[in-house]
Amino acid sequence: MNKQKVDIIIVGAGLAGLSAAKKLQEQARTFVVLEARDRVGGRLLTEQFSLPSKSLDAPTHYWIDSGGQWISPTQTSIRALADEMDVTTFTGAPDNGKVILIFKGEYYQLNLGEDKPTGCFSKVVTLFKQNFSYDYNEFQTLELELDKMANDFSDGQPWGSPNAKKWDSITAQAWIDANAHTEGAKFLLNLSCLLAFAATPSDLSLLHLLFYIHCAGGLTKLHNALAYRLNGGAQEVPKRIAAQLQDNVKYGNPVSKIINNAEGVKVILSNGDVYEADHVIVTVPPALQANITFSPPLPASRRQLQQRMPMGSSVKCHLVYETPFWREKGYSGLVYSDEHVLPFITDNSNPQQSSPGILGCFLEAETVRKMMDKPIEEIQTLITKTIEDIYQPFIGTIPKPVAVHVMRWSDEQWSGGAYAGMMPPGVWTGYQNTVRESVNRIHWAGTETATKWFAYMDGAVRSGYNAVDEIYGHEICSDDPLSN
Ligand SMILES: Cc1cc2nc3c(=O)[nH]c(=O)nc-3n(C[C@H](O)[C@H](O)[C@H](O)COP(=O)(O)OP(=O)(O)OC[C@H]3O[C@@H](n4cnc5c(N)ncnc54)[C@H](O)[C@@H]3O)c2cc1C
Incomplete structure (x- = not known):
């Protein structure tokens, strides 16, 4: 059993936790980030794949963002952080080619013309x-x-x-x-x-x-929230921050207990390791905080709030084709449909790479609820068939995908769903600021606590900075670019 004392303990190595840790490192505070998974990034996950080589060529490598991917011009905090980490951006929605719109039973192929938002x-x-x-x-x-x-x-x-x-x-x-x-x-x-x-x-x-x-x-x-993407994938940002934090990030063990008293906090991991600090910043989404035992118990209002902020239901899918068949036929890859299980499809190919062609799409909400316990193969078949149904009226038979990636966020033990927690009726007025109010030495961060760009990466970054600010005051965070 390990025992260590630091100034601040951070629970969760997503963007919120790592942004807080980065600020603490800059101010020469001691800290540790405790992460349940064996990776950083939380709801950001960039996965790397290879397609076997054809003839003597080398295998083709590609990446996909199975979690969050887009940022926008006015999301100044994530943009500043990406800049600092040397992660560049590129246009996140295809600009050229026809867009398919399926609306009220009709199939349209439309050009955006000069107007290119x-x-x-x-x-x-x-x-x-x-x-x-x-x-x-x-x-x-x-x-x-x-x-x-x-x-x-x-x-x-x-x-x-x-x-x-x-x-x-x-x-x-x-x-x-x-x-x-x-x-x-x-x-x-x-x-x-x-x-x-x-x-x-x-x-x-x-x-x-x-x-x-x-x-x-x-x-x-x-x-405009879905405007730009991050080169190499969104998880590059947390990965590069974590590299700077070195062994102050501990992986692979969930926090199971937080003891909070007048002298400080004691945080216990599932493997029995114990960390002590003056304060703890918890960045875990509210819906998952019941996995942690708090001693003394959290106030009743806080415990009830945690039962009332369900996570959204998203399955993010990527279909990989040897080449982007849609571009070859003059299509952008963008599809909007009011009748298919995929209401939105986009070209999610890697920048500056003509092969493979990658279509990104989401099963959302009601469809996810119907499909969430079905075998992955059934989901793969459903989305492959849906893409065929959409494209066939325009370009006839389309190639079969060489890979289909399906990420079911509701299966993820340490996320519980996606994109974020949300408020059903009665919660904001009934619980007001409870989601953000610290409980003695416990401070809350995570995108669900953000007052700007709630649910987005940008909100997560701001929430991490704010938690540090809450503990140490403006001397630390006054220079953060928090304005829109
Ligand atoms: C499919 C999908 C698409 C999205 N699209 C976008 C997008 O295009 N643009 C955008 O801006 N945002 C998007 N988002 C949302 C964005 O990813 C999140 O807002 C952001 O990443 C949240 O960061 P966070 O640090 O607040 O939380 P998280 O990333 O959830 O971090 C919390 C961390 O806590 C860890 N944890 C949980 N329980 C414990 C425990 N008991 N002990 C220790 N660690 C624990 C988790 O493993 C996780 O690493 C998307 C999300 C998903 C999943």
Whole structure:
């Protein structure tokens, strides 16, 4: 059994934990990061693969982001951190070629023309603007209304709106049902919830949707959230931070107990190792915190909150083809569909590599619930067939994929789902700031505590900095680029 004393213990080596650790290292504090998995990154996972060589050529290597992948121009904290770690970016949504839109039973192949917005969601909004102006006009009116409602409270405090009780008593779906009448507006609002939360609008409180819009700085900025990707994969950022932290990161043992008293904290791992410190920063998503025994027990409000923040349901899939067959036929790889189990597909090939061609797509929310306990092979067959069904009307028979990768986040013991925890009706107004309020020497971080870019990588980074700030005050974090 190991025993060690440091200034600060950090639980979790995702972006939040590593951002906090990086700040502590810069300030010459002693710390340790305790990680359950045998890797860093948490909900960021870049996987490397090879395809066997054809004839005398070397095997083809490629990578995929099985977890988070996109960042946006206004996500200043993750961008600054990626810059510092020398991880460059590239355009995260294909710019050239036709986009396939399947809407109300019709199959369209559309060109974005000169109007080339960066984000994957901005592109489908532009398609509606160009081709379905009646539906688009209603969508825009509803968006303006949502933006106005999302301005009705201060940063991070949705419960402070005079309308909070009303908005927190209904789901986002109830608001859509009452206000959206065109199929296009309904489709776009539904798609935006799937892409943002891996949840249906019936899973979330309307107030949570407004909070989410608010903390992204408004809907225009939110539409651009899927704009850039990180070269080499998003996990490069946590990997490079961890390399700088050296053996201050301990892998492969979950924290099982946290003892919190007037003298300090004692953190016990599943293998019996014990760490002591002045404070602990816990970055584990709220839904998983019940895996840790707290002594004394956490306040009742905190324990109840942890039962009320479910994780979204996402299965991220990649289909790998010898070449990008869609590009060869003039398609961008982007597909938006209101009738398939894959509502959104994009070209996720590696930059500057013409082979293999990689399509990235998600099974979300309701489909995941139906498929979550099925064998992986059944999911692979379903998505391969869906891609064939979508492309065949346009280009006839398409090649079979040479590999199909499926990542079921709800199977991940140390994530419990994806993309993040969310608030169903009644939680924001009932529990208010509980998700962020420290309990004596226990401080909470993780993207679920962020007041800007909640649920995103950017929110995770900010939350790590904020936790350090909470402990040591502005002398440490005053120079962080936290503004939008
Ligand atoms: C499929 C998918 C797609 C996404 N897409 C995007 C995107 O495009 N853009 C974007 O910005 N964000 C995206 N996200 C969200 C983004 O990945 C997260 O917001 C961010 O990575 C969260 O970081 P975190 O440090 O707060 O939490 P985590 O990454 O979850 O880190 C928490 C860490 O705690 C560890 N842990 C858990 N329990 C214990 C324990 N008992 N003891 C010790 N360690 C423990 C976990 O293993 C994990 O490493 C996506 C996520 C997923 C899964």
